[in-house]
Amino acid sequence: MPKINVMFSSRPKLLSDVLRNLIERQPDMIIVGEVIDPIELISALRTTPVDVVIITPHKANGMPRLCTQLLNEHLKLRILLITLESTGVYIYQSGSGRKYIEKPSERSILDAIRDTPE
């Protein structure tokens, strides 16, 4: 059974460490990379196969445009955009529009990651 390839670009660092720990505890997931600036995802995804991207930006400005570009280039990609202070998560995926999870927990994040299309 292939593992789910996860790449993330998350801030603040403490949340990034928590997310890394959460994903590393899952036997069906693997972290294939982490970038500091979300914009670096564009080049990173061109060289590394990724199923799910997790972004926790400092500012939401410009993020929807970045997500659109990533989805245009990678049709099967799923993007989890965790809002500032983790009050919610937007899930972007080609053909599925945008979904929203309020007050995300570890469980809801894992469920969202596992919903990756085959």
Add this chain to the structure above:
Amino acid sequence: MSTESIRIFIADDNCLLLEGLVIMLGEQKDFVVTGTASDSRSAVEQIKDLKPEVALIDIGMPEKDGLEITQILHEDVPDVKVIILGLVDLTDEIMACIEAGAAGYVLKESSFDHLVDTIRSVHRNEAFCSPRMAASLFSRIAELTSEGKSQILADSVKLSGRELDVINLIAEGLSNKEIAKELFIETQTVKNHVHNILDKLQLHSRFETVQYARERKLLKKNP
């Protein structure tokens, strides 16, 4: 649970971070997480009840923020060492936390390992902060000294956080009974605070106290 374990309480309204920290801190052999809260009222109540050795408090808690929670805990359960989880590296905010009684300040931009080191240091009664934060603190102290504010600082240090709360409520025109209700304490305790305030400041009335606080900008709402 080892008898040497450091008992930790975590208060943060970010569920994702809270759940993660419970697991990750729980994996440390010398730590045990005794409780968590995602709102300020529950945090204060539980911490007073559980009396953990270290409490991690998010600065941005809803209703009462981390600073207010720290002041309350410093007054009511002074043995609990509070570490503030902050979002920004602002000298004023860090200073305010220290003055409120915090034993440590960790930026959420710091790594988990840094948080672990800070908890252990604070538990050993040591201050632990980044070189950048130390630089900010030195700069702030120099600023206070050079601007002749050291006297103002010394004056305000005479008063505890709870006493400042009482003065602020007196300034709003509240009676002792109303202040007691507002601060969730007994009316007699408020009377004791008022007596101590007058004694410390060598003043004779509530009116003089408000004037004193207003002149020294100790009031949150300075008219």
